[in-house]
Amino acid sequence: MNTNNRFGCLTPLAIVSALVTLIVIAGSLLFTGSGLFTAGSLNAKRGDSALGGVFSHADIGNECSRCHPGIFSGKTMDLMCLECHTDVAAQKSDPASLHGALLKDGLTCRSCHPDHRGPNAPTTQMDMAIFPHNSTGFSLASHNAKAFTCADCHGADISTFASSTCADCHRKENAVFMQAHSIEYGDTCLACHDGVESLGKKFNHASTNFDLAGKHAELRCAECHNGARARADFKTATGACAACHQKDDPHNGQFGTECGSCHSPKAWKPATFDHNLAA
Template identity: 40%
Template sequence: MRALLLLFALWLCGAAHAESIEKAIMPGELAKAHAKIEEECSKCHQRFDRSAQDRLCQDCHKDIRKDIAGRQGFHGHLDNTTCRTCHTDHKGRGASLIVIDTKKFDHAKTGFQLKGKHADIATKCASCHVAGKKYRDADTACASCHRKDDVHKTRLGEDCQRCHTEKNWKETSFDHEKTKFSLVGGKHAEVKCKSCHVDQTFKGAETQCNACHKKTDDEKGHKGRFGTKCETCHTDRGWKDIKFDHDTDTHYLLKGKHRAAKCVSCHLPEKGSLYQQKLPTKCVACHKADDDEKGHKGKLGDKCESCHNERGWKTGTFDHDTTHFPLRGGHRETKCEACHIGGVSGNKANVKLDTACVSCHRKDDQSKGHKGRYGDRCETCHADTKWKDARFDHSKTAYPLRGKHLEVRCDACHLVDFGPLKGSKIQQTCFACHQKDDKHKGQLGKDCAKCHDERRWQGTAFDHARSRFPLVGSHTKVDCAKCHTTPAFRDAPSACIGCHERDDVHKKRFGTRCETCHSARSWAAWDFDHASTGFLLDGGHAKVQCDTCHEKEMTGKATRRPCVACHTRDDVHEGGFGAQCDRCHVTANWKRQKR
């Protein structure tokens, strides 16, 4: 018995000693979250069984155990479920038990994959994970983060992903066809949501056309007199797309211009609802004002359709060819009142109209210059196609008309002062009519035909080679007006300097005989042979510009100058070897000497 008591006492002493040893060898203080169990090592450790540590952790963290068992959440998707792999303790009160590398952390293992715009904030955990709360407690509902962005003010619930995506909050994928108001096939599909859903509540939006299109109804002239069932006439393909069929839906068939007429043209607004009005169908009911303006004034009765039709008020069906005066040519386009001054059916005295041309065209005869000198038989020259269509054949006279002469009015040549046109003798020379057009001031004589022809007065066939200044080289491409500044052609200068004074970069230092060096091929191409002066340009002299040596105006033949005249500054001998530099130097290079 004493032995048993001794053994028990020894065991107690050993246990107390072991616990004190564990505290003594503890590597450091526990983190703040575990501080309350720092004295109870058995809460996290089991002697001689290291694998028990994960089970002990889960005894406290039951939510983690549930995730691991159910293969859900972040811990449920980890391949290694050993707690100490990620969470270490005994590093002091201020140490964190959770250390996450945001750049490497795979958020998809949490059950909430970061896609679209969410991926842009992958390293900004605090955007969704509020301080003081566990990461696992973050709400995954869109509204938890986007409540401020919810312009619908929660009236559409919190299931934001039904319409919105992670790519862009403003980009929606809502299928409007699942509602009771289809957008397919019409202009509604192109309309922005806020145009109809003004307060962005969406639910309870008006579906009647008039709710959105009342302003259009007022502007189009209906002003509510057709009611609110716009779809009776209009379609959602376009406001102007009318499906109302006046031919089948009413007792009045619309033909011709009536189809293009506006409803209110016949259905007057002041007479009540347009579709309830009982209108007369006689033409004169709508066209009385037209009847008064056109000159009938009711004298032909109210059967307008006898002459007119729906294709156009001006389109008459009356056949004038059945009368004793068939209408042809321009007469077909003439208004009835132009001849029938007292009314279409005749004048007030019911007198037959005169069919002679002059009876209607006397004013034209006066204004066109004939003034009765051709008599009353206008049809001798004019046709009924147009008054200007003259059919008189001038080629049968002694002066056939060609070119522009065919377009000239008779009175331009047959002046009124000559008396009656027929039989008047007119000079046939160009100068007789075109003396005023002669801008050459008589310098070129009176034979205009040498240069001009009937095709056009400005088109000339003049051969410049026959003049005292034949055109060669680049001169053949120059416009006449460049040299002949006035039509007095002979006044144009023939000396080069007369036209090329601005081009003379020598400023007349080489005189005014430009042709000595330059040619008509090109101003930049010059033909002067300097060797003919007795001073051959070779070597470096060939590249020197003329005015480098010829500084003053050349009034005569230039005298040969010694080298030192130009190369005084280059003479390093300072005149010690005289002025004949060419005894030692060469023109190719001043520094190279003769051997």
């Protein structure tokens, strides 16, 4: 029985290989710092104010534990994110907020905010199919005819938006109309348009002679302003009750056309009947 090498794995070749490996690792650490083990450089875009004592993720590039919890810490990466991003933490409990709507569906911070992709890489990258754009105050319901990405409207910085983007895109569809529309209404598109329908819901109707109260507030703009494309078209709509309700008047006109004499905008009933009308 050969007992010259009781530890068969510790051959001269194995020892030399191990030493070479250690030298390579040590040399890499010496010249690249922790680069040998990093997943990639962190985003270096600086915020306007410090979060968690830093202005960018790159500021904590060598402090892995700031974002990656220990195995036995009982924390998740999402909880680590929220320790700095306290504004997002506050939104979590509000399902009507942007992050509240996203996080309630089981998404994590990394679902939309990847990192370790370089100092200039965007930190927001979302799947449009799951992003609740309604939470921003503008629906994409009327913008589903063509495929597009976030960058098509927001550019490289997903947190900003310029109304001129709307005009630039819609001029490609109808330059003549957009020129007239911009002159008539200006380029603050979001003041009137909400993305659900072409006319939107944000216009302050109380500034006209017909306030949208009660049931009238539930109507779509096009139900009264069908085909309107300019300010003059909108002004042609009459506020007379009979203009809309004559066709379904159960009184067949015998009580006149001033519905407001008995009915309120909230509902047909209860009604205050003036018996003098039946005299």
